[in-house]
Amino acid sequence: MADHSRVYALLAADLSDRGIDVEDVKRRLQQLRVETPSWGYGDSGTRFKTFPWPGAARDVREKLADAAVVHRLTGVCPSVALHIPWDRVDDWAELKEHAASLGLSIGAINPNLFQDDDYRLGSVCNPDPRVRRRAIAHMLECVGIARVTGSMIISLWLADGTNYAGQDSFAERRARLIDCLREVYAAMPPGMRLLIEYKFFEPAFYHTDVPDWGTSYALALKLGAQAQVLVDTGHHAQGTNVEQIVSFLLGEGKLGGFHFNARRYADDDLIAGSVNPFELFLIFHELYTGNGADVALMVDQCHNIEPKIEAMVQSVMNIQAASARALIVDRKALAARQAAGDILGAHRVLVDAFETDVRPLLAQARIDTGLHPDPIAALRESGYEDKVARERGVSARPGGGYPSA
Ligand code: RM4
């Protein structure tokens, strides 16, 4: 502890010298909000195998219990996204109250339009009007769930697409998509937002109906002010400049939220910041350059072989680190270097912030609010994961909701 105080004092002095208001940075770190996904607490797998994890949450109440632990340790994760029907219950008002009793609220409601036999040719783009009706009914059900649970976000990802050229008409699928979304949009109460996620592949391989941010953006424009784009960091082609997309959408008032995760090859849903921490930092830098106040910061991960709660805590800590680094960018120096055309000088201002060890700053921000400075150590000391492993055991039929689970 004495050591921490010394290291933190040195860092704080250094940051103050760079003209950074350290108290303000700590406040902003304490006020950061990161939503965790219910599905990240349950068993999940690849198309090859789902390994059941001892103690993995089997239903929504266990998922909420685990999410409450993540919030208690980090102090920044008070809401939990739900996936319907994976998390369906009979009494939504009761679930809302139960969440509140754990210090949580219900976050984004994610309709699931990809796991029913009806959806072989798509959901809202399906050529069969009966299937489209069914998809709309499910989304309307989700709007209803959001109303009762107090959630303000419907987070929509479509698995719609085709596998072969000529399989269906792009133009007609687009018209069906717009019609269906208009109907759902019209049912949303004021203040509720529809966030439209894009992905350029999987499970369809020739085309997807919402492949990129431009398509989501055009749809959001068409629908109205309550529709915005959701950026899932794992849904881009290799080498895509994600932070530029963030900057553009933010500037247009159309950035609704994120699904944070990391990927190397496909939509890997690994721990955020574990593959490309520089990208995560640059995303936060753009968020803080624009006005990112209303942007929902959500995690979308599936932990296939690693301990689920620890993985979630690690993700949140990596997100906090990216945020901290972005908050200590010397913006005056950056603007001056940019104006002077000093290419590498400007670049180095960013790299300076990125290379700063922000761990003492984050530790101090936690200590100030009565938290353990190291949430991973606190989790391990608490024995919570061992306790639920004993109580819940290994699920014979894992109930995470995940496809092969
Ligand atoms: C999709 C997408 C959605 C998520 C599902 C499970 O690839 O990222 O957001 O709900 O996976």
Ligand code: MN
């Ligand atoms: Mn996602």
Ligand code: MN
């Ligand atoms: Mn995904």
